[in-house]
Amino acid sequence: MKLEKITKEMRAAPKAPVLRSYDDACGAAHALDLIGERWALLVMRELMFGPKRFSDLRADLPGISANVLTQRLERLEEIGAARKRKLPPPAASHVYELTQWGYEIEPVLGLLGRWAARSPLHDPTLPLSAASLMLSFKTMFDAGRVKGFKARVGFRISEETFLVHIAGGKCDAARGAVDDADVVFAGAATTIAAAVYGGVPLKALEAQGALKIEGDRALAERFTGLFPLPPKI
Amino acid sequence: MKLEKITKEMRAAPKAPVLRSYDDACGAAHALDLIGERWALLVMRELMFGPKRFSDLRADLPGISANVLTQRLERLEEIGAARKRKLPPPAASHVYELTQWGYEIEPVLGLLGRWAARSPLHDPTLPLSAASLMLSFKTMFDAGRVKGFKARVGFRISEETFLVHIAGGKCDAARGAVDDADVVFAGAATTIAAAVYGGVPLKALEAQGALKIEGDRALAERFTGLFPLPPKI
DNA sequence: CGGCATCCGGGAAGATACTG
DNA sequence: CAGTATCTTCCCGGATGCCG
Numbered sequence: 001m002k003l004e005k006i007t008k009e010m011r012a013a014p015k016a017p018v019l020r021s022y023d024d025a026c027g028a029a030h031a032l033d034l035i036g037e038r039w040a041l042l043v044m045r046e047l048m049f050g051p052k053r054f055s056d057l058r059a060d061l062p063g064i065s066a067n068v069l070t071q072r073l074e075r076l077e078e079i080g081a082a083r084k085r086k087l088p089p090p091a092a093s094h095v096y097e098l099t100q101w102g103y104e105i106e107p108v109l110g111l112l113g114r115w116a117a118r119s120p121l122h123d124p125t126l127p128l129s130a131a132s133l134m135l136s137f138k139t140m141f142d143a144g145r146v147k148g149f150k151a152r153v154g155f156r157i158s159e160e161t162f163l164v165h166i167a168g169g170k171c172d173a174a175r176g177a178v179d180d181a182d183v184v185f186a187g188a189a190t191t192i193a194a195a196v197y198g199g200v201p202l203k204a205l206e207a208q209g210a211l212k213i214e215g216d217r218a219l220a221e222r223f224t225g226l227f228p229l230p231p232k233i
Numbered sequence: 234m235k236l237e238k239i240t241k242e243m244r245a246a247p248k249a250p251v252l253r254s255y256d257d258a259c260g261a262a263h264a265l266d267l268i269g270e271r272w273a274l275l276v277m278r279e280l281m282f283g284p285k286r287f288s289d290l291r292a293d294l295p296g297i298s299a300n301v302l303t304q305r306l307e308r309l310e311e312i313g314a315a316r317k318r319k320l321p322p323p324a325a326s327h328v329y330e331l332t333q334w335g336y337e338i339e340p341v342l343g344l345l346g347r348w349a350a351r352s353p354l355h356d357p358t359l360p361l362s363a364a365s366l367m368l369s370f371k372t373m374f375d376a377g378r379v380k381g382f383k384a385r386v387g388f389r390i391s392e393e394t395f396l397v398h399i400a401g402g403k404c405d406a407a408r409g410a411v412d413d414a415d416v417v418f419a420g421a422a423t424t425i426a427a428a429v430y431g432g433v434p435l436k437a438l439e440a441q442g443a444l445k446i447e448g449d450r451a452l453a454e455r456f457t458g459l460f461p462l463p464p465k466i
Numbered sequence: 467c468g469g470c471a472t473c474c475g476g477g478a479a480g481a482t483a484c485t486g
Numbered sequence: 487c488a489g490t491a492t493c494t495t496c497c498c499g500g501a502t503g504c505c506g
Binding site: 022023024025026027028029030031032033034036038041042045062063079080099100101104105107108109110111112113114115116117118119120121122123124125126127128129132135136139190193233 | 255256257258259260261262263264265266267269271274275278295296312313332333334337338340341342343344345346347348349350351352353354355356357358359360361362365368369372423426466
């Protein structure tokens with residue numbers, strides 16, 4: 001057993017994952033060399049609102065397998081888009097976080113999302129992570145629908161809280177306490193998406209116990225109308 | 234041999250390409266379901282300046298194999314991002330072209346390119362297609378370097394010609410005749426990239442016969458300075 | 467328990483040869 | 487020229503197990 005293991009290690013290449021490349025000077029091609037593998041961009045999406053642990057990533061990316069997640073994180077670290085950080089004691093664990101450059105992939109996620117939302121094949125009723133929902137708010141926000149409007153809208157999505165800040169025709173979202181929010185949505189990300197993008201009335205969702213609104217209900221109603229989907233092709 | 238083959242075919246599903254999906258309502262995830270497979274985005278890149286034939290695509294995407302190109306074109310057609318068009322007689326051939334929606338992927342190529350150009354791993358001396366070069370001009374153009382400047386710059390790259398139009402702080406590129414251009418660069422795309430992005434003097438490239446400048450030489454020199462690369466991380 | 471390494475089956479990608 | 491057919495290689499995904 002031990003012998004066989006050593007033999008295989010010695011026979012194997014020292015550390016050559018080969019890494020199929022497009023061998024193309026085009027920047028977009030290089031981007032695909034860096035983050036074009038399956039799951040890579042979605043891992044970055046999940047890290048877009050701050051550090052996460054390995055298991056958080058697994059939970060938020062249903063379908064990814066542990067070994068693939070390991071490979072993607074190693075690759076993101078290798079190219080300088082993410083780093084692994086050791087948490088201070090007593091939390092004997094690490095988190096993964098994007099680098100400054102890694103965070104700059106966000107506009108790509110927005111553009112891709114807006115483009116694909118026009119596809120007839122897009123199914124908005126599929127599962128959705130909290131990070132995806134928050135990103136969609138930043139992406140789909142229609143400034144034309146709110147003139148000089150300010151609001152702090154909180155979200156409580158399974159242990160995590162986010163704060164969406166609408167002011168000056170901008171819509172920003174971040175992890176954060178919801179204590180001083182004007183209104184708080186509590187429920188699954190998919191449920192909140194059903195209200196905002198699926199047009200499902202808040203009352204219906206509340207009635208079935210899937211959603212809870214705390215605070216300014218009228219503001220909640222108004223909020224759901226600020227994110228129009230682009231027209232289908 | 235024959236028996237085994239028939240058995241396998243009979244056992245196989247009738248016609249289910251399965252199509253691995255992320256099963257995620259997030260728009261970016263759906264985009265990856267649509268065009269996230271290897272080569273798909275680069276095929277779109279090559280079609281960004283107009284229709285091309287199958288063999289043109291193969292030639293401009295060194296490394297892609299015929300069967301993969303077939304699959305990608307079929308998929309792009311299936312999702313509504315491209316279509317196959319029969320050329321009028323006597324040209325008994327077809328071309329592939331993007332749909333309106335397909336063309337709208339262009340900003341994604343630009344953002345990805347700008348992002349990846351900051352990677353230390355990016356090697357600008359690799360081969361480059363004509364379409365990539367033209368896209369890079371639209372992407373990397375720095376309006377701040379030209380105030381009220383107008384120019385028509387032509388490119389002759391192995392049988393194909395492009396016209397880059399600089400006016401009103403904008404830089405546009407398209408396929409087109411170079412007859413009324415102020416200056417024309419004739420050479421390989423990689424050579425022209427060496428001049429614009431690699432800082433190689435035009436004279437050096439001309440001396441070794443890799444490049445030919447026709448028309449306003451001073452304008453050619455100025456043109457090469459309009460496309461600064463973003464800072465490395 | 468979290469973070470991997472390992473083995474395996476299936477399927478996509480790559481290379482080559484062949485055909486209408 | 488425009489693909490198809492076939493074979494090989496490698497990646498992805500799932501299961502298991504090691505180890506701190």
